[in-house]
Amino acid sequence: MYIYTAYNLCIHSEIPLLELIESDGSPDVIIRFGKLSHLPPETANWSNRVVGELHGKAKVLIEDGREITIEPVTGADNSKLSPNILGACMSVVLRQRGLLVLHASSIVVNNQAIAFMGGSGWGKSTLAGAFHGKGYQIITDDVMPVNLDDGYPLIIPSFPQIKLWPSAADSLGHNSNNLPPLYPNAPKLSYTFTDGFQRTAVPLKRLYVLAKGDQHQITKLTPQQAFPEVVRHSRDVDVLIAPDCVSTHLRQCASLIKTVSICRFTRKPNLMELPDLVALVEKDIEELTTSDRSKNHTLNTKVLAEVGNRE
Structure with missing residues (x-):
């Protein structure tokens, strides 16, 4: 995994986030690929569990201000994921952490x-x-x-x-x-x-x-x-x-x-x-x-x- 720091958090990510400062340490947030097709959409209404889509590029699950799981759409360009992760996804993470x-x-x-x-x-x-x-x-x-x-x-x-x-x-x-x-x-x-x-x-x-x-x-x-x-x-x-x-x-x-x-x-x-x-x-x-x-x-x-x- 790649290890970065941002928002006073140590972020471990399977996806390169080249905008961030490289770091080390135990993870506060983990970003990984995973299968999400089994999840029902109504979980999006839970305060500690959000399911959504990244502008048609991927399905995403954000849990407890600690984990971001991403399932890219078949054939999607993964290079477009980083801005969405650092924008919409991290905003949800930070709000789940009480900010x-x-x-x-x-x-x-x-x-x-x-x-x-x-x-x-x-x-x-x-x-x-x-x-x-x-x-x-x-x-x-x-x-x-x-x-x-x-x-x-x-x-x-x-x-x-x-x-x-x-x-x-x-x-x-x-x-x-x-x-x-x-x-x-x-x-x-x-x-x-x-x-x-x-x-x-x-x-x-x-x-x-x-x-x-x-x-x-x-x-x-x-x-x-x-x-x-x-x-x-x-x-x-x-x-x-x-x-x-x-x-x-x-x-x-x-x-x-x-x-x-x-x-x-x-x-x-x-x-x-x-x-x-x-x-x-x-x-x-x-x-x-x-x-x-x-x-x-x-x-x-x-x-x-x-x-x-x-x-």
Whole structure:
């Protein structure tokens, strides 16, 4: 078996996953080939057992956040399995392990995670790549696991790859002709890197919900506005539909919006203006940091005053 690490998990796989970092150790997750034709489809509704199909390429069984069993369709190109395993399948694994999993890419600013959330083709990876080009570390692309166990959201690192459209790759300074496709004839390209990957979990500070408009603008969302966006952009909500999965998911979304600042990030769809978008986010984060410092100063002053009064 091949042995890799991703999402703070040791993954043993019969299928090569070249995007991942090679590792060693006892398996947290095992990916193997197997026969699944005997399984009835209704098992897809179980919280710890999911049966599904990978876009007509294979049947898959995911169990207990630990095992992925795959039966490829006869004549299918197995080279196309890897992106589906690392996307849809690992999203289910991570959710079965108790994590909230968002459709988002994230970077590290001042030792805290800043995330860009939205649907496919909304520019999450392109924005993360633009920040990476300025020296910021990437922590996740497209699949963003959030650990809420300790009361504050921690982003779990994925692996050092971002998926880019050829035009986005060129705008970021990467020659699209030199980047491999995600799989043969795939429309998107794979950009892998060795420097600038965050390998340890980082607290989530700001979450941007991406949108398109006629001007660049960042607006803070109320909890009532933020909640449906987090629900909408969670991974595999149409797969994990068992009642306990749904209730856990909604509880996690409610917890997230209580502890993280969430904004709508409206952008003009123009790759030439990526530097302006990076500068706008940097300014927004600096203002958020300044506001936090002011609040902490005010709190410390009140605490000192109370201590003085007691004395």
